[in-house]
Amino acid sequence: MMARPSLLRHVIYVLRSNKVTALASAGTLLLVAVALLAAWIAPYDPIASDVSHALQPPNAAHWAGTDQLGRDILSRILLAARLDLAIAVSAVGISFAVGAVIGGFCGYRGGRLDRWVGRIVDVLMAFPLFVLAMALVAALGNRVENIIIATAVINLPFYIRFARAEVNVRRNAGWVEAARACGDGPISVVLRFLLPNVLPAMAVQISLNLGWAILNAAGLSFIGLGVTAPTPEWGIMVAEGARFISTGKWWLVACPGLALMLTVLCFNLLGDGLRDILDPRMRT
Amino acid sequence: MTAPLLQVEDLHVSFSTRQGVVQALRGVSFSLGAGQTLGIVGESGSGKSVTSLAVMRLLDRAGRITQGRVLFRGQDVTRLGRSDLRELRGAAMSMIFQNPRAALNPIRTVEQQIVDVLRAHRSMSVRQARAEALDLLRAVLIHDPESRLAAYPAELSGGMCQRVMIAMAMACKPALLIADEPTTGLDVTTQKAVMDLLAGLTAERGMAMILITHDLGLAARYCADIAVMQNGEIVERGPVAALFQSPRHDYTRMLVAASPRRDSTLADLAPGLPRPQAGARNDGVRVPGAGPLLELTHVRKSFPGPVHAVDDVSFVLPQGGALGLVGESGSGKTTLSRLICRLADVDGGEIIFQGQSISDMPARDFHRAPQRKLIQIVFQDPHDSLNPRFSAFDCIAHPLRRLEGMRDGAALEARVREAAGRAGLPEGLLERFPHQLSGGQKARVGIARAIAPRPKLLVLDEPTAALDVQVQAVILQLLDRLRREDDIGLLFVSHDLNVVRMLCDDLVVLKQGRIVEAGASAAVFANPQADYTRALLDAIPHFEPACHAERESVAL
Incomplete structure (x- = not known):
């Protein structure tokens, strides 16, 4: 099979022809590496407080300064990357997997199932999403798993709609009928034919959504729902730092805020490139 | 003689693509006087459309005129600025597009x-x-x-x-009209009406016309001169009669041979191919006693709306026979083929396959039916019918994996290669994805996929409508050979009576879901009974030199 080298060549081609994608990919890779290696590359213990060095501005020993308890902000940002990425990836993964399957079947089958799911999705979307996430976390309990579940649930309607619409336009395509003539039932038509073909278009959505999910998780922590205090997390760090911003201690907010912004930007820019990589038609 | 209206001199156009620069035109030269008609024919990818787009300066960003001139009324179009071009386009020359x-x-x-x-x-x-x-x-x-x-x-x-x-x-009463495949996708009768109109209007208003088409018959019927293009070059140009009676270039000769005439047989179309074994089976003679393969009795199907898509259709297809289903779009022929393949449910009537009724099982459960494997379909659009994410190999292997439960391995590979070989698909192409294949190659993948599970009935829904004539000729011969060698029954759905006549023993003419005429192909073709059949027959563009001469004498 020649698939492997040609895939690699294809990825290289996409990255070379699109500098923004290349940059975003590099940023994302860096982010993932940091998240995985945070425990080893962090210069200090992110939780150990050292009050004698509290509230130091960025300097040679503490590149991003220290917070009110003297904890090294850079170490905390690095460790928080792991948690925030994990939350975002698993939340988006769940909503993508569940949403694509539900939306795929609705789009292919149509009829009563489609109408009912459509109405439920409409109801879900009628809530202010962040408030819904707050309610879910408040009801389920202040834990990381529940942040993931809440983020996944509020994302779900978009994936269902997207998959439904994309499958719907393809369900009468010749290759779908051909698959049926080859003995495929509805389950394998949806899972093995329709959804893989919808994937490139959904990649853009997924990538944009990752950034959004990180913001959402950080937002929940910011208002005190979700990850609790000593754990390093970007949202909490910004929330805690906000108390000091009026006294000119900008780095407490700016550094985690910058990390958050760059991460979201990377994911947003990655989308188009990801679609080009996943679509076999671009591989000529 | 005054200067010609349009003079194209040594035109080179190249496209920059991922693989580097591709030469689309390599020195095309022709001229066209005011009021003249020129047909440009050639297979897809030969540069016909690029020529017209270059003349109009409508090439997309990847395309560039690298060399040559396009003189329109003595003015070099390739050097005109944007505002001059805008004045020219639409007013002095205009274009009619394919879709x-x-x-x-x-x-x-x-x-x-x-x-x-x-x-x-x-x-x-x-x-x-x-x-x-x-x-x-x-x-x-x-x-x-x-x-x-x-x-x-x-x-x-x-x-x-x-x-x-x-x-x-x-x-805006342009002096030059470029029609790029103006009737592709239209019915034959509509095609005739539109082309008659176009020819009448251009003649009446003294406009010059360039007709770009892959259909030699169409070009012959409506143009005085024809230029044949291949690989970005004009290989031959001349008046219609001369070009068809004594084509000089090999490619023109092949093109002329591949275009079906009123009296041509399948063997005439592609003389280079090996002929079917003469002794295997006599042309047109049914093997009696084998019993019907497929029988439709009073089949009905309607969609929301006042008209029936299929209304009381009955016919019989014998074992190993070939039946043509002819009609315009909206005649219900595609719906009927989907019903027979059990991709849709009938509203009434019965479909009997090998003596067993198959219309009772709902279409959504039919994938489990034992007959699924025996009834296969080749779709109209070869591109649309292949999963973009499957390689050609996977496309052909799919029914084997599904219907015969074969696992990856030597046996599966052998079956795929066998099917591909029978469909005339080179083995080297099996690893490619659909978008990397040409239209003809995709059509072969579609046929290979359909014959891989060794069906008894092959439903072909306009399998050659989107193909060039020479590819059509090869595909038709291939189908005929499959039928003779494997005893596969063919149900050939088409709007082209002439093609149906060559391949099928019997034909059924459909109009608005009803059968208007049925009978042996040769008889219907020679002596149509229904007005509708006659209109269909009349609309097929031919280039019989005799007819052409006749038309000219009438015009004079």
Whole structure:
């Protein structure tokens, strides 16, 4: 099979022809590496407080300064990357997997199932999403798993709609009928034919959504729902730092805020490139 | 003699693609006088459309004119600035595109669009432009022009959309009209009406026309001169009669041979191919006593709306026989083929396959039926019918994995290679994805996939409609051989009576879901009973030299 080298060549081609994608990919890779290696590359213990060095501005020993308890902000940002990425990836993964399957079947089958799911999705979307996430976390309990579940649930309607619409336009395509003539039932038509073909278009959505999910998780922590205090997390760090911003201690907010912004930007820019990589038609 | 209207000199066009620079035109030269008609024919990818786009300077960003000149009334089009070009396009030369519906703006009415064109090039009031728009619609012989003015493109049929396009192209009385495959995708009868109109209008107004088409018969019928293109070059140019009676270039000769005439047989179309074993089976003679393979009795199907898509259709296809299902779009032939393949449910009547009724099982459960494997279908659009994410190998292997439960391995590979070989698909192409294959190659993948599970009935839904003539010729012969060697029954759905005649013993003519005529192909072809059949037959463009001479003498 020649698939492997040609895939690699294809990825290289996409990255070379699109500098923004290349940059975003590099940023994302860096982010993932940091998240995985945070425990080893962090210069200090992110939780150990050292009050004698509290509230130091960025300097040679503490590149991003220290917070009110003297904890090294850079170490905390690095460790928080792991948690925030994990939350975002698993939340988006769940909503993508569940949403694509539900939306795929609705789009292919149509009829009563489609109408009912459509109405439920409409109801879900009628809530202010962040408030819904707050309610879910408040009801389920202040834990990381529940942040993931809440983020996944509020994302779900978009994936269902997207998959439904994309499958719907393809369900009468010749290759779908051909698959049926080859003995495929509805389950394998949806899972093995329709959804893989919808994937490139959904990649853009997924990538944009990752950034959004990180913001959402950080937002929940910011208002005190979700990850609790000593754990390093970007949202909490910004929330805690906000108390000091009026006294000119900008780095407490700016550094985690910058990390958050760059991460979201990377994911947003990655989308188009990801679609080009996943679509076999671009591989000529 | 005065200078010609359009003179193309040594035109080179190249496209920059991922693989590097591709030469699309390599030195095309031709000239066209005022009021002359030129047909440009050639297979897809030969550079016909690129030529017309280059003349209009409408090439997309990847394409570049690297060398040569295009002189229009002595003015070099390749050197014109944007504003000069805008004045030229639409006013002095205009173009009609392949897909009329896509070329019209869907959210503006017909009147608004024609008025836009008129007012862009000629200084006239809105009222004048409206009056002129109505005159134009009358000129293109659209039915009920007054009420069509307010219509949106979506409310018009394909033929009517093309008439509107023609009206827009004619609006500013251009000296040159380029028609790029103007009737592809239209029914034969509509094609004839549209082409007759186009030819009449251009002759009446003294316009020069370039007709770009893959259909040699069409070019012969409506053009005085024909240029044959291959690989970005014009290989031969001459008056129609001379070109067809004594083609000089090999490629022209092949093209002429591959275009079906009124009396040609399958063997005539592609003389280079090995002929089927003469002794295996006699042409046109049925093996009696084998019993019917497929029998339809009073089959009905309707969709929401007043008309029946399929209304009381009954016919019999014998074992190993070939039956043609002929009709225009909307005649229900595609619906019928989907019913027979059990991709849709009948509303009434019965479909009997090998003596067993198969119409009772709902279509959504039919994938489990034992007959699934025996009834296979080849779809109309070879591109659309292949999963973009499957390689050719996977496409062909899919029914084997599904219907015969074969696992990856030597046995599966052997079956795939066998099917590909029978369909004439080179083994080297099996690893490619559909978008990396040409139309003819994709059609072969579709056929290979359908014959891989060794079916007894093959339903072919216009399998050659999207293909070049020489590819069509090869595919038709291939189908005929499969039928003879494997005893596969063929149900051939087509709008082209001439093609059906060559492949099928019997044919059924459908109109609005009803059978208007049925019988042996040769008899129906020679002596059609129904008016509709006669209209269909009459609409097929031929290039019989005799007919052509006759037409010219009438014109004189």
